[in-house]
Amino acid sequence: MKKYYENRPIRAPFTAKKVKGWSDHIDDHLERSIQPNMLSYLNKQGYAVK
Known part of the structure; x- marks a missing residue:
């Protein structure tokens, strides 16, 4: 995927600063x-009970 975006004439929005692979992009998003x-919050609502 990284090589595809490096050779692409139009850059994707998430690669505006630098070209990343899928894993790097997802890691940044989750962070x-x-x-x-x-x-x-979940404990207060009673959802995170073991």
């Missing part, structure tokens, strides 16, 4: 999507 208070 930005972390919600630090989610576990306490």
